Amino acid sequence: MIKADFDLIIVGGGMVGASLACALANTPLKIAIIEAFEPQSKQQPSYDDRGIALAYGSQRIFESLGLWPQLASHCTAITDIHVSDRGHFGATRLSAKNKNVAALGQVITARLMGEMLNKAIEQHDKLELICPEKVTKLNQEDDFVELILNDNRRLSAKLIVAADGAQSTIRQLLDLAALEHDYEQTAITANITPERPHQGRAFERFTDTGPIALLPMSDNRCSLVWTVKTSDETDILQLSDDDFLSQLQERFGYRLGKLIKVGQRTSYPLKLVQTDQPIQARIVFIGNAAHSLHPTAGQGFNLGLRDVAALADVLADCSGDCGDARLLHDYQQWRQQDQDNVINNTHTLVKLFSHDNPILGHLRGIGLTLVDALPIAKHWLAQKSMGLDRKQPRLSRGLKL
Numbered sequence: 185m186i187k188a189d190f191d192l193i194i195v196g197g198g199m200v201g202a203s204l205a206c207a208l209a210n211t212p213l214k215i216a217i218i219e220a221f222e223p224q225s226k227q228q229p230s231y232d233d234r235g236i237a238l239a240y241g242s243q244r245i246f247e248s249l250g251l252w253p254q255l256a257s258h259c260t261a262i263t264d265i266h267v268s269d270r271g272h273f274g275a276t277r278l279s280a281k282n283k284n285v286a287a288l289g290q291v292i293t294a295r296l297m298g299e300m301l302n303k304a305i306e307q308h309d310k311l312e313l314i315c316p317e318k319v320t321k322l323n324q325e326d327d328f329v330e331l332i333l334n335d336n337r338r339l340s341a342k343l344i345v346a347a348d349g350a351q352s353t354i355r356q357l358l359d360l361a362a363l364e365h366d367y368e369q370t371a372i373t374a375n376i377t378p379e380r381p382h383q384g385r386a387f388e389r390f391t392d393t394g395p396i397a398l399l400p401m402s403d404n405r406c407s408l409v410w411t412v413k414t415s416d417e418t419d420i421l422q423l424s425d426d427d428f429l430s431q432l433q434e435r436f437g438y439r440l441g442k443l444i445k446v447g448q449r450t451s452y453p454l455k456l457v458q459t460d461q462p463i464q465a466r467i468v469f470i471g472n473a474a475h476s477l478h479p480t481a482g483q484g485f486n487l488g489l490r491d492v493a494a495l496a497d498v499l500a501d502c503s504g505d506c507g508d509a510r511l512l513h514d515y516q517q518w519r520q521q522d523q524d525n526v527i528n529n530t531h532t533l534v535k536l537f538s539h540d541n542p543i544l545g546h547l548r549g550i551g552l553t554l555v556d557a558l559p560i561a562k563h564w565l566a567q568k569s570m571g572l573d574r575k576q577p578r579l580s581r582g583l584k585l
């Protein structure tokens with residue numbers, strides 16, 4: 185019998201770590217979550233004002249966790265997606281109607297999702313939130329892992345789940361390598377109010393300097409993610425509201441009429457970070473700690489939530505040692521293909537659409553037209569956008585653990 189303070193410690197109570205805690209709350213596992221910042225703190229990096237597009241598959245996972253009613257009241261449905269390439273012909277349109285679903289996805293601000301997840305954690309007596317607190321050291325023993333916190337407290341667990349973001353402290357403490365690709369691009373986010381109703385439409389417009397995404401939100405606002413070259417970031421952030429809107433309008437066009445209002449702007453440097461070895465002895469990396477993606481396809485959290493669903497599925501069936509190497513191996517084998525596909529597709533999309541080569545521009549136009557015309561290609565794209573995978577964990581199939 186292994187003696188440890190907890191079965192499982194989740195390091196990082198951001199969107200992915202908090203979702204895992206909720207997914208496992210009704211299992212017999214004794215769980216702690218260690219989070220560096222108070223949920224409502226302005227410094228909490230996971231729960232800021234950016235809009236997060238939740239794929240239909242993520243909605244299904246949250247439904248299964250019993251969290252959907254709370255989240256749904258803060259969500260705006262995406263009923264149509266319009267993909268285009270500035271300066272070139274061709275566009276692709278996806279519609280919920282053609283897929284026989286009410287919505288292709290939903291948009292919620294990260295802050296509101298954080299509030300809902302943290303409320304759910306508070307309501308479960310069995311989940312212990314240790315916050316604000318940071319992990320500073322780690323000792324791997326045969327039967328458990330010991331974590332040493334900022335205040336010198338020592339906590340042990342049979343399994344550590346590292347959900348501590350792209351710059352994972354756990355990865356650094358283990359001295360593990362990560363593949364990093366700097367896109368030399370920055371995402372500028374803000375809420376935009378257009379003149380015309382968005383009617384649930386989401387737009388992805390590729391431009392020679394990077395993609396622009398506008399996601400539908402409440403009060404006819406749109407959540408903007410404008411990818412710019414990092415060398416242009418300061419100039420764009422310093423523009424007056426009017427100049428910002430007119431530069432954005434020039435790049436995005438008039439599909440939503442005149443863009444009339446912009447809220448506070450925030451910027452994020454964009455890198456692909458992928459952990460080399462996502463499982464270690466009694467340690468597993470999930471979410472951004474395992475793979476942090478360019479936000480162009482809005483897949484980062486959706487992918488992380490599928491990690492959560494699969495890990496919860498594997499752990500819920502474990503009657504003995506939840507840190508057993510075979511369990512972690514099963515989990516990673518299950519997740520590897522989806523992770524590789526999403527990482528590679530997102531990276532290729534960014535590379536392909538950030539080029540101003542005119543021949544590539546024409547090919548992209550032909551590609552978008554073909555996808556729009558070919559039912560099979562359109563079905564494939566819709567399945568990917570909706571986050572549906574053939575090998576669904578139980579949570580994604582709507583079954584409670």
Ligand SMILES: Cc1cc2nc3c(=O)[nH]c(=O)nc-3n(C[C@H](O)[C@H](O)[C@H](O)COP(=O)(O)OP(=O)(O)OC[C@H]3O[C@@H](n4cnc5c(N)ncnc54)[C@H](O)[C@@H]3O)c2cc1C
Pocket residue numbers: 195196197198199200201218219220221228229230231234235236237238317318319320347348349350352353354371373409452470471472473479482483484485486487488
């Ligand atoms: C501009 C932008 C737009 C995006 N839009 C979308 C979208 O539309 N759809 C989508 O699916 N994804 C989107 N994403 C991606 C999404 O934001 C990430 O996938 C998601 O935040 C990952 O969550 P996480 O919990 O893994 O990591 P994080 O959000 O980075 O959270 C990590 C947590 O760990 C804590 N932590 C760190 N170190 C320690 C430590 N030593 N001890 C204790 N705690 C620690 C941090 O405080 C934090 O709470 C977007 C990203 C960006 C930048």
